[in-house]
Amino acid sequence: MGIHYQASCEGITAEQLVGFFTHWRNPRTATEHLEILRGSDYVVLALDERDGRVVGFVTALTDGVQAAFIPLLEVLPDYRGRGIGSELMRRVLGLLSDLTAIDLTCRPELQTFYARFGMQPSVGAVLRNY
Numbered sequence: 001m002g003i004h005y006q007a008s009c010e011g012i013t014a015e016q017l018v019g020f021f022t023h024w025r026n027p028r029t030a031t032e033h034l035e036i037l038r039g040s041d042y043v044v045l046a047l048d049e050r051d052g053r054v055v056g057f058v059t060a061l062t063d064g065v066q067a068a069f070i071p072l073l074e075v076l077p078d079y080r081g082r083g084i085g086s087e088l089m090r091r092v093l094g095l096l097s098d099l100t101a102i103d104l105t106c107r108p109e110l111q112t113f114y115a116r117f118g119m120q121p122s123v124g125a126v127l128r129n130y
């Protein structure tokens with residue numbers, strides 16, 4: 001299966017953004033998803049070359065000097081386990097390679113996944129306004 005990666009959401013439509021956030025309590029709509037992509041400092045998208053669907057994405061926010069945060073990484077269930085999530089991470093970390101601090105939050109079981117990219121387990125605090 002051919003996967004095309006791109007570091008821009010230019011030209012992407014909401015119709016290409018179907019099937020994400022299904023594990024969320026209040027899933028974002030495709031239109032909101034597009035707003036999230038447009039509002040992020042960096043995005044990397046994985047598209048299925050057969051139909052142009054977005055099948056994975058990662059976003060990053062940054063101050064441009066010191067720090068960046070990676071709020072979202074998701075691959076559609078049918079496309080998981082084929083290296084797409086890893087490729088998205090490699091590409092977004094490449095875009096952020098001049099920065100000192102790159103943070104994300106994750107469930108403990110995913111810490112070994114992120115360790116593949118040199119990321120270390122950490123602790124933090126979050127506020128969630130559900």
Ligand SMILES: CC(C)(COP(=O)(O)OP(=O)(O)OC[C@H]1O[C@@H](n2cnc3c(N)ncnc32)[C@H](O)[C@@H]1OP(=O)(O)O)[C@@H](O)C(=O)NCCC(=O)NCCS
Nearest residue numbers: 073074075079080081082083084085086105106109110113
């Ligand atoms: C995490 C995620 C992005 C990985 O995408 P992917 O395309 O399957 O990633 P890859 O194929 O490159 O790597 C798969 C690896 O992910 C890790 N992984 C994925 N889900 C995991 C889980 N629930 N628990 C532990 N490890 C997990 C495994 O190490 C797996 O390794 P394997 O292929 O050797 O079994 C994908 O599972 C996903 O979208 N999950 C739901 C959303 C999510 O949890 N995002 C992360 C937010 S911090």
